[in-house]
Amino acid sequence: MPSNLELKVRTDSFNKVKKILTLLEAKYEGLLNQKDVYYKNGSGLLKLRIENGRQSMIYYERNESSKNRWSNYEFLVFQDGNAESFLSKIFDVTAVVVKKRMLYLYDNTRIHLDEVKGLGKFIELETLVINGKADAKRRFDNTAKVLGIDVKEQIKKSYKDLIVKTKNQI
Helix, strand or coil, X not given: CCEEEEEEXXXXXXXXHHHHHHHCCCEEEEEEEEEEEEECCCCCEEEEEEECCEEEEEEEEECCCCCCEEEEEEEEEECCCCHHHHHHCCCCEXXXXXXXXXXXXXXXXXXXXXXXXXXXXXXXXXXXXXXXXXXXXXXXXXXXXXXXXXXXXXXXXXXXXXXXHHHXXX
């Protein structure tokens, strides 16, 4: 099962980070229009991601209370059909997260500049574990540092949890 190290922080603007990413010559992968449909699940998180017309099911486990947010995940790609309609007949939906994501790649790290409907703007980092956790942690820490991200300000919740919390406050 693949693993990565994640971080999420709230931001008012992407301008500073975009300038740094340009200086670093980070690779811009494009704008992703995403809809994540989260389903009730006994353990971990289970979601259907609809991204620029592509559909995939993602299951992941992450300890939100630990100092570092290591995730283990698996995904399944759907070739055709309406996965959302099909899956809603089988699973109970717990939340839907809609976002626009600008995706950059730098030093084995996916950098997401997310604008999440109903929540605001966030920066996410996901560093893939390839040569062990120590190497991933080093790359992750370096990326956060060069982008000027204070890891102490990270939000240790998924967008699903933030959407559910917002709905409960209304």
